[in-house]
Every structure is written in structure tokens, then in C-alpha cells.
Amino acid sequence: MVIIKLFSNNKTINTILRGAAFPFLIIVLWEIAFRLGMLNALIVPSPMAIGHTFMKMLFNGLLGKHLLASTIRLTYGFFISVLSAVPLGLLVGKAKGFRHWVNPTLSFLQQIPPIAWIPIFILWLGIDEASKVAVIIYAAFFPIFLNTVQGVTSVDPKLVEVGRAYMLSPIQMIRKVYVPSAGMSIFVGIRLGLSNCWRALVMAEMIAASTGIGSLITEGRQLSQPDKIFVSILTIGMAGLIIDTLLKKMENRLMPWKKMYRSGERG
Amino acid sequence: MTIAENKKLLVEVSNVNKTFYSNWGSVNALYEVNLTCNKGEFVSIVGASGCGKTTLLRIIAGLENPSGGEVYFEGNKVQGPGSDRAVVFQEPRLFPWLTVEKNTSFGLQGVKSKSEIKKITEESLALVGLINFKKAYPYELSGGMAQRVAIARALAFEPKALLLDEPFSALDAQTRSRMQLELIDLWQKTAKTIILVTHDIEEALILSEKIMIMSPSPGSIKEVLEIPFPYPRNQDTQDFIELRKYIKKNIS
Numbered sequence: 001m002v003i004i005k006l007f008s009n010n011k012t013i014n015t016i017l018r019g020a021a022f023p024f025l026i027i028v029l030w031e032i033a034f035r036l037g038m039l040n041a042l043i044v045p046s047p048m049a050i051g052h053t054f055m056k057m058l059f060n061g062l063l064g065k066h067l068l069a070s071t072i073r074l075t076y077g078f079f080i081s082v083l084s085a086v087p088l089g090l091l092v093g094k095a096k097g098f099r100h101w102v103n104p105t106l107s108f109l110q111q112i113p114p115i116a117w118i119p120i121f122i123l124w125l126g127i128d129e130a131s132k133v134a135v136i137i138y139a140a141f142f143p144i145f146l147n148t149v150q151g152v153t154s155v156d157p158k159l160v161e162v163g164r165a166y167m168l169s170p171i172q173m174i175r176k177v178y179v180p181s182a183g184m185s186i187f188v189g190i191r192l193g194l195s196n197c198w199r200a201l202v203m204a205e206m207i208a209a210s211t212g213i214g215s216l217i218t219e220g221r222q223l224s225q226p227d228k229i230f231v232s233i234l235t236i237g238m239a240g241l242i243i244d245t246l247l248k249k250m251e252n253r254l255m256p257w258k259k260m261y262r263s264g265e266r267g
Numbered sequence: 268m269t270i271a272e273n274k275k276l277l278v279e280v281s282n283v284n285k286t287f288y289s290n291w292g293s294v295n296a297l298y299e300v301n302l303t304c305n306k307g308e309f310v311s312i313v314g315a316s317g318c319g320k321t322t323l324l325r326i327i328a329g330l331e332n333p334s335g336g337e338v339y340f341e342g343n344k345v346q347g348p349g350s351d352r353a354v355v356f357q358e359p360r361l362f363p364w365l366t367v368e369k370n371t372s373f374g375l376q377g378v379k380s381k382s383e384i385k386k387i388t389e390e391s392l393a394l395v396g397l398i399n400f401k402k403a404y405p406y407e408l409s410g411g412m413a414q415r416v417a418i419a420r421a422l423a424f425e426p427k428a429l430l431l432d433e434p435f436s437a438l439d440a441q442t443r444s445r446m447q448l449e450l451i452d453l454w455q456k457t458a459k460t461i462i463l464v465t466h467d468i469e470e471a472l473i474l475s476e477k478i479m480i481m482s483p484s485p486g487s488i489k490e491v492l493e494i495p496f497p498y499p500r501n502q503d504t505q506d507f508i509e510l511r512k513y514i515k516k517n518i519s
Contacts, residue, residue: 167349180364
């Protein structure tokens with residue numbers, strides 16, 4: 001047992017090391033190029049300088065403040081999106097008649113990137129929080145909605161028949177067969193939706209906000225502080241990565257039976 | 268009605284027809300099928316594949332409507348699935364996101380109290396010998412174990428009749444013969460009525476008191492045989508072998 005555990009630990013360490021090798025190489029080459037005087041410090045700061053700014057912003061609370069502002073927006077928008085996209089997706093997936101009424105509209109809306117809505121949202125909802133939350137809701141809606149529909153429509157008819165044979169009521173059928181069966185697909189949608197709205201949020205904050213991680217980038221540009229811009233980009237990427245990892249962990253916790261599909265893929 | 272008078276009668280299939288329609292034409296799957304099954308009986312329906320035996324079972328289960336004729340269960344006309352019948356399909360059809368325990372109690376939630384569900388689930392799992400696996404997920408089970416869970420799920424539903432649609436056909440030979448013995452044991456312990464659909468003549472002979480031979484296109488019952496052999500059945504006796512030959516000859 002211990003040997004197996006050690007082995008699997010080694011394996012995860014190995015995976016992390018292999019994944020970090022490429023960024024590490026880039027950073028080293030970058031730093032070397034900088035030291036050799038090949039880069040203009042006003043435009044391209046050295047990795048060391050970026051690291052220094054990162055630590056400074058982390059400890060004086062600037063990074064935390066902006067990150068918190070972004071996170072609060074993200075939380076509001078994302079939850080509203082989930083709460084509207086999942087039920088609507090279930091409905092559209094289940095009621096074929098309803099699908100014909102809403103599908104063309106949704107297919108049309110799906111083509112429009114969230115950023116295109118930002119000016120109109122600001123016009124309608126003001127420059128405050130509401131317009132940014134609206135962008136997030138919009139950005140997360142489609143991946144969640146479409147994956148929910150897909151999840152519902154791809155439910156195994158043989159399992160639905162078991163539900164029928166065991167006398168489930170329509171509500172029980174949704175709760176006990178459709179929702180869990182679609183769950184995996186819904187969760188994929190939620191993961192996609194979250195990374196989508198994280199990106200949309202940064203865009204919205206870059207266009208119009210005085211707080212949030214996106215606004216830091218704009219600020220960096222206006223003040224000609226490329227190190228600040230790099231710190232923001234780094235933070236955005238890492239925060240996104242952390243969110244996705246947490247969701248993956250949650251997925252494994254909520255759906256341990258997913259292993260079946262994974263082993264199926266392997267075999 | 269004669270059905271109500273006969274207290275022993277559980278299932279009566281009366282002049283059932285079934286036609287399937289599709290883009291390229293219609294198929295007459297069942298034609299004027301009649302059969303009866305008494306309470307506590309173990310009946311097998313045997314026939315070549317495509318003879319309509321599964322369709323017949325699905326009509327008895329209420330999963331399919333007949334194009335003509337009726338099915339009566341305890342004198343009441345079957346109009347859909349009911350809690351008096353439970354089906355075990357060819358594949359286990361377990362819910363991958365539920366544990367063995369939850370799969371077993373699938374039909375019970377909202378119908379019975381928590382403590383009752385627990386008791387029935389444990390009893391059913393004990394009957395199929397899987398009590399130690401109640402926390403396992405279906406992906407952790409072998410084919411035979413998964414099919415046992417499907418049987419436990421059917422038992423837990425506490426039906427009057429178990430409807431089995433080739434439940435062992437996907438299993439390897441060894442597991443199949445072990446499960447057949449277990450099924451006899453189960454039938455004798457629970458005194459449930461069992462209707463089994465199979466293409467395996469040997470299986471029907473090992474298990475059932477009555478064998479109905481179906482002939483194909485259109486599917487109809489050709490002959491009903493009472494099997495007089497005592498349980499557990501010896502497959503090597505002359506009578507057994509003779510009967511097997513006879514059915515084999517008549518099945519096609």
C-alpha cells in the first residue's frame with residue numbers, strides 16, 4: 001500500500017515537474033536575454049522585476065483588493081447564470097416543442113461575443129457592478145445551457161425505460177434519471193462557463209472599471225508600467241487555473257462513478 | 268369473468284397481436300398469442316431470436332402496448348407498467364451514479380419509509396449474495412454481480428411476478444449456470460411467479476415448470492410443455508435429453 005502511494009505521489013510530482021518545465025525554460029531564457037541587454041526595460045521588464053512587483057503588490061494588498069472585487073462579481077454573475085441556464089437547458093432538452101421556439105434565438109445570441117455587449121450593458125445598467133455582472137451572466141450562460149441540453153438529450157433511453165418500469169412520476173424521472181445522467185455534461189458546461197466568464201470579466205473590467213484585476217491592466221497601460229500588466233496577466237491565468245482545478249476536484253468528489261467512463265476511455 | 272373465478276390464475280394473455288411500423292413497411296411481430304400463467308409458477312418462453320418473445324414479455328410488463336388483444340394481471344387489464352410486475356432486462360441497466368444499495372432500492376423511494384427501504388434492500392441483497400457490496404458502484408462489479416443487483420432491484424420492488432428477459436445471455440457459461448441455480452433457489456425461497464424469456468433451451472429446461480415454445484414470423488405460441496422433472500434438475504437423464512431434442516426440433 002505504502003509503495004503504491006509513494007509511487008502515485010511520485011507520479012503527480014512528475015506530472016507537475018513536466019508541466020512546469022516549459023514555462024521555466026522561457027523564464028530563464030527571458031532573464032538571460034534581459035541580462036545580456038537584448039531587451040528594453042521600459043517595454044519588457046525582466047522576470048525578476050515582475051516577481052518583485054508581484055510580491056510588492058501582494059504584500060501592500062493591492063492585488064488582493066482587485067482580485068476580491070473581481071471574485072465578487074464573478075460569484076454573483078456565475079451563480080445567476082447557473083441558476084438560469086441549467087433549468088432552461090433541462091426544459092429545452094426535455095420538451096421538444098419548446099426547443100423550436102427558443103433554439104433560433106439562442107443560436108443567434110450564441111454568435112455574439114460577450115465583449116460586444118459591454119457598451120450596451122454599460123448604457124443600460126450604468127458603469128457600476130450591474131453591467132459587469134450582466135457580461136458574466138451572458139458569458140457563462142451558453143456553455144452551461146448547451147451542455148445541459150446535450151446532457152438531457154443524450155440520456156440513455158434504456159435507463160429511462162427502467163424508470164418507467166419502476167413507476168417513476170415525471171418529476172422523479174427528471175430528478176432521478178435525467179438530472180444525474182445529464183450531470184456530467186452539465187458539470188463540463190459549468191467548468192467551461194466559469195472559464196468563459198472569468199475571461200469576459202477581465203475584458204469588461206478593462207473597458208470600464210476602477211477595481212478588479214482587468215482594471216489593473218488598463219492602469220498599467222496608462223501609467224506605462226509593463227511589470228504591473230505582466231503581474232495582472234499572471235494573476236488572471238493562475239486564478240483561472242486554480243478555479244478549474246478546484247472544479248475538477250469537486251467533480252471527482254460529486255461523481256465518483258465517472259471513473260467508469262475514464263477507465264472505459266482507457267480500455 | 269372466468270379470470271376472477273380462477274384464483275390461481277395470475278397472468279392471462281388473450282389474443283395479443285403486435286405490429287411494428289417503420290419507414291420501410293410493417294412487421295407482424297406477434298399474432299394471436301394466448302397464454303396463461305398461474306401464481307407461483309416458473310414459466311419459460313423459448314424461441315429463436317426475432318420470434319417476438321421479448322416483445323411479448325414487454326407487453327406483459329406494460330412497456331409496450333399490444334396492437335390488438337389484452338393482457339390481464341390478476342383479472343385487471345394491463346395498461347402500463349405496474350408495481351405488481353418487475354422486469355430484469357438483458358443488460359443490468361444499473362444507474363452508474365448510484366451505489367449497489369441505491370440501485371437496489373431504486374423503485375422504492377417515496378413509496379416506502381426509510382427504515383422499510385433499508386430492510387427490504389438488505390433482504391434483497393442478501394438473497395442475491397451481495398450484502399457486502401452495498402457501497403460499491405456498478406463500475407466496480409463484474410457482469411454477473413451487476414445482473415444480480417438488477418435481480419435484487421426487481422425483488423426489492425416486491426412484485427407479484429418477475430419478468431426476466433434473457434437475463435443471463437450476456438454472461439459467461441460458468442457464471443450463467445451458477446446464476447441459474449441461484450435463481451431456482453430464489454424462486455423456491457420467495458415463491459414469486461417468474462416468467463423467463465430465453466433462447467437457451469437448456470436454461471428453460473433447468474429452470475421452469477412450464478415451457479412455451481414460440482415460432483417466428485409472425486410470433487405465436489406453438490406448444491406448451493409441462494416439465495415434470497424434480498429440482499434440482501439433472502441434465503444427463505435420458506428424459507431430459509429427449510425433451511431437449513424435441514424442443515430443439517420444434518423451435519425452428
